[in-house]
Amino acid sequence: MALIENTEKVNYLNALREAIFEEFELNENFIAIGEDIGLLGGAFGVTDGLQARFGTDRVYDAPISEATIVGTACGLCLNGKRAMVEMQFIDFISCGFDQIVNMVATYHYRTAGEVSIPMVIRGPAGAYGGGALYHSQMNEAWFANSPGLKIVCPSTPADAKGLLKSALRDPNPVIFYEIKELYRKRQIEEPVERGDASLVPLGKAKVRREGSDVTIVTYGQNVYHCLDAANNLKAEGFEAEVIDLRTLVPLDKQTVIESMTKTNRLVVVNEAPRTCGFAGEVLANVAEEAFELLDAPPVRISRMDTPVPWAKPLEMHVLPSVESITEAALRTCRY
Amino acid sequence: MALIENTEKVNYLNALREAIFEEFELNENFIAIGEDIGLLGGAFGVTDGLQARFGTDRVYDAPISEATIVGTACGLCLNGKRAMVEMQFIDFISCGFDQIVNMVATYHYRTAGEVSIPMVIRGPAGAYGGGALYHSQMNEAWFANSPGLKIVCPSTPADAKGLLKSALRDPNPVIFYEIKELYRKRQIEEPVERGDASLVPLGKAKVRREGSDVTIVTYGQNVYHCLDAANNLKAEGFEAEVIDLRTLVPLDKQTVIESMTKTNRLVVVNEAPRTCGFAGEVLANVAEEAFELLDAPPVRISRMDTPVPWAKPLEMHVLPSVESITEAALRTCRY
Amino acid sequence: MAKTDPARTTKERQSKAEKGAADPLPASLTKSDYQELLLQLYLARYFDVRLIKEKKRGRLRGTLYSSHNQEAILVGSLFGLRPTDWISPIHRDMPAFFLKDMRAGWSNPNRSGMSIEEVCGQVWGKVGSPGRARDNWSHIGSTKHKIIHSTSMLAGTIPAACGVVLADRLDGKDSVALTFNGEGSTAQGVFHEAINFASVHKLPVVTIVENNQWAFGTPAHLEYALEDFARRADGYGIPGLIADGQDVIDVYEKVSEAVAWARSGKGPSIVECKSFRAYGHGDHDDDRAAKYRPKDEVKAGRSRDPIGIMKEKMIELGYLSQKEAEKYPVEGKGANDLTDEDFPKQVVEYLAKGVEFAIASPVPPPEEGAMWVFREVE
Amino acid sequence: MAKTDPARTTKERQSKAEKGAADPLPASLTKSDYQELLLQLYLARYFDVRLIKEKKRGRLRGTLYSSHNQEAILVGSLFGLRPTDWISPIHRDMPAFFLKDMRAGWSNPNRSGMSIEEVCGQVWGKVGSPGRARDNWSHIGSTKHKIIHSTSMLAGTIPAACGVVLADRLDGKDSVALTFNGEGSTAQGVFHEAINFASVHKLPVVTIVENNQWAFGTPAHLEYALEDFARRADGYGIPGLIADGQDVIDVYEKVSEAVAWARSGKGPSIVECKSFRAYGHGDHDDDRAAKYRPKDEVKAGRSRDPIGIMKEKMIELGYLSQKEAEKYPVEGKGANDLTDEDFPKQVVEYLAKGVEFAIASPVPPPEEGAMWVFREVE
């Protein structure tokens, strides 16, 4: 398998691709199913070459039937296979929603552990790219409120590979948010390991930047906004610690709370709608479990409670930005 | 219209029925569509007699097609009608999910206000009745994270009527959670007004019990658990203020925060899964906006992050109870 | 078994079905098969009658969706399956859980169907059921026995049925999946998606439509606009067969044909079994159903009892004497008019074992409510 | 217009369609109708060509789903509509926004279609469009003009189409809704649900299936397993018509028949328009499409240019001279080989006005991003 000849620097998309190829190579029980993932190799090319390599018996170009794609994958998993489902855009997951939250998420629970569903549902997600309402969503909160699903969202190539490999090996269903704006982002290319050395465990957050004045918790592409904001803060004399959650369910509370013991201040940033979003979930956990560590009101910076609009000025207006994060963090530091 | 002869005491279900009949009488643009709502009068009888009164042109027994029921109702609303959609159980809303969050919720936004969708989607919700995984859900958080939807959940007959009337008159789509365990609950029967006098505005919480030691925020059937817990607290020397949100979106933060100025302590109770649930949303708002008012860690009491199991001991184990609420509130009071 | 192309013979079969009992009988069924089928019909009926009574006495939680008058569909369609085949029953198909692979011996511990103890454990909500009372009895299954667990969302298991047989096919196995659906459930989007998917990949999925004319309070003509639902199959270019759902032999024959078609790699099909719902939608609906359904319609719909029809066939074939036929005269009677004495002893005793087990089995301890949300990563 | 029952004549019509241009021409179209239709074909083609160029020059955001080679479907199906009728176009149907009700006068401010200014405002993402650039150009509409706004979720507007015509029917109006769908989109569950619903209530909804043989990178045979997609209609007991999607007259004729059927209260139908996607799925896919689609197939698929076919028809009828036909020889040419000079002046000028308007129209101010989530309660 000669996926990427030069391992010096791998982009986010190829890192995902490597994860898939490696796991499909290791375990012949993996079946991929999704729209345009075979002949075309996926809308963005994440599965480019997968069908050529593993055949039409293991890589299916499905009809445009998200519910049935998920449900069929569920049946495959019931009968000894492992399934990787691609949503062409994570937004279309709404069309397979019932199958995910009611059929797949609960199967292990309903059967008192008789079976579990080793399925990864992955797809391009996130705004900031002019995708408008239906090609920009981060809808992870729907699934976070639906017990039985793990939720992952990597922000770097190494994490993309390592987390996807772990997700594919997990015995439980995982919703895997790929940030499409990062797919081919040059600046974040990095070397990634081959094989098991590349594994990144689910459920472990990563401190992206150390600091002692404020803890900024985030995930996905907001990680970069937060790192930029941290630079702004530095200029103002404050050191921000930036935590990339990487996995939302299960949530690594420990890393967040440990950070709070240093900083005593919390800002949570994500690009999903504010109300009942995952930023609020992080905030609520801290307020409940680390109340005494808080020296200032905890803050959420999320998308406004609007859809993602198309025109650039509108889109930027409703989304978190380096400026809005900087401002909130400064306010928190100066409280 | 002689719906209920004796207005002395009306149960929750008949209060809803009155609201529907009154509004359908007032405005001939109302169309009802749902499964078994016509000939049968609804699985629980909320629309009993509606088709007999208003005819098959206004009350449709639809095929078992939740997505198309919602979408058709959307089309009706686009063209001058107002729609009332019944989900036979709110759990089945998952099958119409895409139409709700992507088509209906966003229409006003997408058209820059050209049109709005005056639709109420209502249905029996809630656990504690042995309904198991698919007849017990409170899935309001999915919709709270989907901008463009109002969310309502009444706990008394008067609110059921008044809020449903307001929801039916609202120009926006409203998801209306009816608590089926309250439908025919004797103990909560009460007199309700006729006509406009019965209106209860959306977006206004109600203080169900005044108190100065702890604020317990809740909605739906947990209101009664919380009131019972408040009695337990009284026995321990604490006065709890119990706030029934009634409307979740838009959220009446003011009433909650005002209460906090007295109590400085917060417990939020709901029966939906904990992670990314609406209890966390309330908690996060208070932590952000009334941080200085908090003298103790705010607490959520929600369903564990599990589905609702069937067997009674299992169901009770995962749901909030008078005991678990009492205990949490006591801990908070004594902090 | 018919070797003809089912797709080409829908019309033919239809006219045959109208002739009903006059149909030539399939050669492959022996006298003892007939006796077994009749016994299974009794068992399914008795199971339902017993549950109705238990429910009335307040001994069971949950809703009972009676399969009374529809037993021939379950018995007939399951009779020709192999142990390696899959099924996905829905709310009205409780007997399917134990009827699956009954030919391997009712009490054979290795058969590919749930034991009566497990089924009763499920109904009574006890630990001694595969699901440990975590979901309602009618929404449950057993992967070990190749029974797909339905959620409550109608038609929601057809995609999974596609998946399990696809997995088998990839492993070189020729299993078939039977999915059971009410005629009302066919309106769900996923019904279409899954059958379309199965037709593209020629998956061995046979969709049984139990057409009992009503979906809760909604008559069939408000669910779809076809004279014969089986015609829906034409839109997918797959066979659509019609069976007389009151005639266990006809169901057996048509389903066997569809199963053979599927097993030979020709793909999915739909078998519409025409029947009639005897009672209300669920036991909570009996009183109202008496109002929303015209009395005449109900009378006519219940007039062709599958047990009576089977007896007639057997008498005609000399497999049953008139006297034997009169020994257990349950046909045409409602649950209230029947006692244990009205049923063959074997049937009563078989179920008794299950009930006894269920009653003795404990209710699950509260802590189990929090368990099995995720499988631990090894 | 044909008075026959479309349901009974699918076969007949099919064989007619195979004969193609030899079909008898509908009497109701006059010479000037033909001229108008040809002009509209030019306009649709020019619009697409212009957008391709603008896109290549980096002047437009968003993806362009070219309607090149499929213009006859849009022009032909919209030509027979009344101003009171509804449509729901999808991503590949951009010209439908302005082609709707074009017969009322291209620049008639009162016509029931969007002005070219509004459409261009939409494409350029400006305030001067009904949606004020809040959603992507291909997912937008205008309720005022009876154009249902699609979300991106394929087939997702068919239920709304059911709703708008049901509302009209309740108000005593006989409007019809045309919904446009790719052949791939028909696999969505809601496609089935809505057509089933429409058939139960005999709603005047005509489903146009633009069968361009490909759904992004997936060939039609992996989307459904029918020789002719129109047969899907048989499963609902509704008419399924086949039109030669390259022949604007045939599309007009078949859709008009379906519309007449709908308007007279007989219910829904499906019109499959056979065509071929000229380019990649979207402009981002052109290069890859050149790899995943066999060259021969593409060549054959593009060989029947709707403009060329219309010209031939008109020459045969004496509506166009050979010389006139050669004046604008766009047929068979790709966007790169065409300039403004290749198109009739009227067409170029018409679009120019739109582009000019769009360029001058401002981008919406940031604050609008937060507006119109809810309508204020009066």
Ligand SMILES: Cc1ncc(C[n+]2csc(CCOP(=O)(O)OP(=O)(O)O)c2C)c(N)n1
């Ligand atoms: C998606 C979905 N919507 C609604 C329901 C509620 N429901 C349960 S059974 C039923 C009627 C089913 O009718 P049919 O499919 O004909 O089966 P039958 O009960 O007649 O056997 C309905 C509407 C459901 N279970 N799932």
Ligand SMILES: Cc1ncc(C[n+]2csc(CCOP(=O)(O)OP(=O)(O)O)c2C)c(N)n1
């Ligand atoms: C529910 C849903 N799933 C997936 C997509 C992504 N998608 C957009 S267009 C397309 C292909 C559509 O093919 P077809 O319906 O044949 O229309 P065409 O593009 O060929 O005109 C896909 C898969 C979508 N928009 N909606």
Ligand SMILES: [Mg+2]
């Ligand atoms: Mg039925």
Ligand SMILES: [Mg+2]
């Ligand atoms: Mg196509």
